[in-house]
Amino acid sequence: MASRITFIGAGNMATAIIGGLIDSGVAPTNLTATAPNSSELAPIKERLGIHTQTDNSAAVSGADVVVLAVKPQIMRVVCEELKDTIQQTRPLVISIAAGLDAATIDQWLGGNNALVRCMPNTPSLVGCGASGLYANSAVSEAQRTLATQLMEAVGIVEWVEDESLLAAVTAVSGSAPAYFFLMLEAMEEAAVAQGLSADTARRLAIQTALGAATMAQQSDKDPATLKQNVMSPGGTTERAIQHMEEAHLRTIVADAMQACAKRAQEMAQELGSH
Template structure:
């Protein structure tokens, strides 16, 4: 990726992506990160050796890609400040802010920009994230490939053709790490009641989640088949799964994901003012 990349914002997600890009072979000198105060940039500059800048407009002038990595609540002010420079430089814009639709961000940037919306998740911080991406009509195939390469630095990438589907992405991956954390929490509590020390229960539950994910990822069989393969007729696993099915676990998951997607819609309206 011989492109100059500027990150507007230098928080945890930006740092994770930058670290992944450098690990994948991008030269630190091709990367710039900005923050309002130089003191906020000291750590990332020393740790990763990238360029830093407190002037957003100056930082985007030479960029081929600009990643908007600021909180949704301040996105409008940041974009409107950047608009004159963006209109002149015409880089690929990538937003990793939740809830703000592409048309709204494009309008704040002055219009007719090549813009990709990205919904990453927190496991990106440890290099095994999952990101859903949507490109507006201005994005070229070359820019699409650039966005893919950038986000693959911290995990897998899946594109959606309809921007509204990013709400489903939020439900299935963006918010979903918390679903698994809840499962680990519940398993630990139950194991303690069965007599295990809390630390032992936690380590076993988390390692089992890691192992199940790895098996599912590496197998050519679907999760339903993998589940069936663990279940012996009349055995312990069959009894546990039967109890979960009777308790309507599938309905609980479906309802939770529906609620998540609905809240994503609400947030989009609130943040864009539509």
């Protein structure tokens, strides 16, 4: 990937993507990150060797790709600052801001822009991310490929053709790391109550989660079959799973994901109206 990429914002997610791009072979000299103060940029410039800039418009003037990595609440101000330059240079714009729809961002940037919305998740910080992407009609196939390559630097990529489905992506991957952290928290607490030390309980629970996820990723069997393979008739695992089913775990998960998706839709309406 020889494209020149500018990140507007140098927070954790932007830094993770930049690090992943460099690890995948992108030259640091092709990457630029911006922040309001040079002191915020000094660590990333020193550690990764990329260009840094406090002037957003100057930073995007020569970019092939502009990644909007700022908080949704300040996105409008940032976009309106960049509008004239982006209208002249027409880069691919990728937004990783939650809740703001493509049409709203495009309008703030002056209209008719090639724009991709991306919903990453926090495991991107350790190179194990899962990102959902949506492209508006102005995005070319070459630009879709470019966006895929960019986000694959920190994990897997799945495209959706209907922007409204990004709410479901939020529910199944964007917010979902917290679901698993809650499960780990609950398992640790239960194991401690049964007599294990907190350190031992945590290490065992985390390793088991990692092992289960790795098995699911590498196996050609679906999760239901993998679950069944752990269970013996009348055994300990069957008893535990039976208890979870009787407690309506599936309904709890489905309701929680629906609440998450609904909130994502509400945020889009709230942020877009400002």
